[in-house]
Amino acid sequence: MTVTAPTALRRDRLVRALDAANMPSLVAVLYQLTGDRTWLQDPYRPTRSRGMDDNDGGGFAPEVADIIRAAALDAITSGRPPALPSPTGDDLVEMISAAVGESVPPEFAEMVAEDMGFTHAPAPTQTPCDFSVVVIGAGVSGMLAAIKLQEAGIEHIVLEKNSDVGGGWFENTYPGAGVDTPSHLYSYSFAPRSWSTHFGKRDEVWQYLSDVAAEHDLRDRIRFDTEVDSAVYQPDTQSWTVTTMDGDTLTADIVITATGQLNRPKVPNIPGLDAFDGPIFHTAEWPDDLDLQGKRVAIVGTGASAMQVLPAIAETVGHATVFQRSPQWVASSDVYFEPIDDDVSYLMEAVPLYRLWYRVRLAWNFNDRVHPSLQVDPDWENPSRSINAINDAHRRVFTRYVEKELDGRPDLIEKSLPDYPPFGKRMLLDNGWYAALKRDNVTLVTEGVASIGPDSVVGSGGHVAEVDVVILATGFETHKLLSPIDIRGRSGVSIKDFWGPEDAHAHLGITVPDFPNLFLTCGPGTVLGHGGSYITIAECQVRYIVDLLRTMANNNIGSVECKPEVEQDYVRRHDDAHSRMIWTHQGMDNWYRNDAGRVVSTLPWRIVDYWNMTRHADLDDFDVESARR
Structure with a gap:
């Protein structure tokens, strides 16, 4: 150094x-x-x-x-x-x-x-091999996979449904969009950037990814405006047939999915949704020509995107009505709004x-740092408000922050204090949310939405807001991993049927029995619920996958398929770890869990644990076939 x-x-x-x-x-x-x-x-x-x-x-x-x-x-x-x-x-x-x-x-x-x-780690070396890879998606994980495959000398192509790189950072252009992880942490470990702000906004984050793509010539290996319809494994040839929505077909020995979990907008089935006369849209589909000046706006939801949108539009709109099913815990940051000094x-x-x-x-x-405090103390006397002594201290700190920010507005304090333990949902950072709630032209309604009329939104408690625009900040289809792609493995069964409608599972969140030579990034159980940068997890996963591909190439292996008992053991340990953590706490309702209460999305381990689990791929975890070519 x-x-x-x-x-x-x-x-x-x-x-x-x-x-x-x-x-x-x-x-x-x-x-x-x-x-x-x-x-x-x-x-x-x-x-x-x-x-x-x-x-x-x-x-x-x-x-x-x-x-x-x-x-x-x-x-x-x-x-x-x-x-x-x-x-x-x-x-x-x-x-x-x-x-x-x-x-x-x-x-x-x-x-x-x-x-x-x-x-x-050993310097990247070209791996003599004659197999090819299709990567689905050119967001954070797909770009990373392409960079590391290129370093390994492995032939590949990336299929991307959008017209440029960036995934969610390309798609989400709503006002206020940005990271809630510090910019210097939300970066590839090998690609630092001189960031302008401590918490990057959407345009700078996308520009960072665009610059990385240019530096590594990724666009030469990406087929844009190409959405994948299906991928079917061919046991006889140890290969995958990938079909696009346009009907084109590609053949590859390996498929790596990089479709993410926050890429398909979740639009609730609200009566009258199609009857609204004005603009109505999900935050991920923000209209380019939208003019909110002086408009009456309804925001449905109070999750991460809503908390970014409201402060960004509050000074522009005539009035904003926010429909909140449940409040969120919000933390402060002393540098959230601060530019990084020259x-x-x-x-x-x-x-x-x-x-x-x-x-x-x-x-x-x-x-x-926070992971130990997310473990449930079975002897804790106040399980309805917290899960252990440290978590209860967190609750006191966050409560004092809410009370300070909403001082003088006891009505808003009552509406804004959650009744569940801190970190039970992803902790959000205050980007002006409470200041926006205090504005005269903002109304917080503690009701879900029951119906939508031609010019109004009706709450479940009867509140009626006459509005010109409806913004759906209602999250994503996080449990429908890989949807809508039809992926069929060795037995011909679709992975949708293998998993069921919302119960995805995979060894390390990466590999699934009956689906040889298929590797997932941002797979089930790998979203960070306790904080941090997903890019760290992506680097763990891609390192594991490329290590396994090198092993296959060096040993003339044609297919690897995760053993059922290996995946079952991992899923058992995954679920057992979650059973002792906050996200399965009684009364919790979050997007990490499916309707049966199983945590599908979130990583139960510390990052350092997952880093060790994925450092090298173990061939003993797989049923292995020699290459037939």
């Missing part, structure tokens, strides 16, 4: 940049550059982050912060290589723990070391170690 040579640094520019530094990240950089253990001890040890805040000040008194900055300036401009160029193991855990202000379990060292580049961007580019340590801290705060 190297830092920029001192000759490339302007000392005065660096001084200014260091004034804007995240101090806990800077302490870790300082120790790595110098090896001086003084920087891991008081008074130079940062405090613990509060919630999901950046903790830029680190809890340091101004005079202590000045000492740290001065020492960092000297270390960065000294010209000396880092004293600890590639910390691993206990040394790295100690450094991470110091940076985040709390103890980090030792099992995180290996994953973090690889993500930071302190240990290296000084910070300069520091990340001039001192690569700083960017790495800043990302590590984000990963800890937004990923596995």
Whole structure:
């Protein structure tokens, strides 16, 4: 690991940049550059982050912060290589723990070391093989699969139903659309970006993906405006026949699905839905020519997209009526609205170690840090409000935040406080939601929608809102994985019938018995419910798949099919883990669970656990056939 040579640094520019530094990240950089253990001890040890805040000040008194900055300036401009160029193991855990202000379990060292580049996976090599791959989808996962297949020298083509890359980030153009994961974390590990904001909005996120596609020449290998109708496995030839909606057919040895879980809008069957005279649409299908100036608007739902839409349109519309079936827990962020300072961007580019340590801290705060608090304490006395002592403390913190943001509006406080435990649904970040609710031209109705008339929306409790526009913020068909594609395996049975209408399951969320040479990304049980960046999970899955394809090529294997008992064991462990977690808590209603109460969407494991599970593919998990070609 190297830092920029001192000759490339302007000392005065660096001084200014260091004034804007995240101090806990800077302490870790300082120790790595110098090896001086003084920087891991008081008074130079940062405090613990509060919630999901950046903790830029680190809890340091101004005079202590000045000492740290001065020492960092000297270390960065000294010209000396880092004293600890590639910390691993206990040394790295100690450094991470110091940076985040709390103890980090030792099992995180290996994953973090690889993500930071302190240990290296084998360099990509071309794998001699004569099989081909069809990737379905060119969103985050499909792009990643194409990049890694290219590095491995494996022939492939990507079929994408849209006219460009990006998946959901191409499709969702509604006002306020953006990430609720920090931008520097919502990035491929191998493709950093100088982000303009801490939480990227849709246009910048899509531009990032577009730039990655250009850098890797992905568009040359993508067939756009091509939606897949079916994929049928041919046992005799150990291959798949993929048919598009246009009737074209392709033959491939391997199929990788990258269709995601948030790509098919869920439109409820509301009486009168087709009778409305004005514009009515799902957030994922926002009209390009829509004019909301002075209009009366109904927003159906209060999930993530609704919470982004309302603050973005509140100043434009004449009046907005929000229909809420149940309130959401919302967390604060001290940097949600803040642009990333030019000084910070300069520091990340001039001192690569700083960017790495800043990302590590984000990963800890937004990923596995909260996972232990999501385990149900069977002896907890207040299961209706929380699941354990830590979760109850979270409830108090979030409740105080709601009360502070809605101070003076007891009516809104009563409507906005959930009656279920925090994290029972995906935790949302406040992007101006509460400020928008307090506006005179916004009405929050605590009713579902019973019916829609030509110019009105009627709530289940009788509230009638006369409106000009209806916005359906009603989520996606998350349980109908791979729909509407008809995928048929060795036995000829459709995967829809194999799973049933909403009970998908797969070993590691990646591979399914009776479907040889079919690999899923963003499969069942792999959505992150406890926070973090899905891109991390996508990288785990694609690494596993490409590792297995390399093994097939190197051993003249024609097909691999997950053994039923392997998948059954994984699903049993998956369900058992969920039975002790918050998402199966009594009374919970979330999109992670199907109607039978089984959690279909969410990962029960910590990210570090899944990283280890998917690090290498084990051929013993598969029934293997030698290649017949």
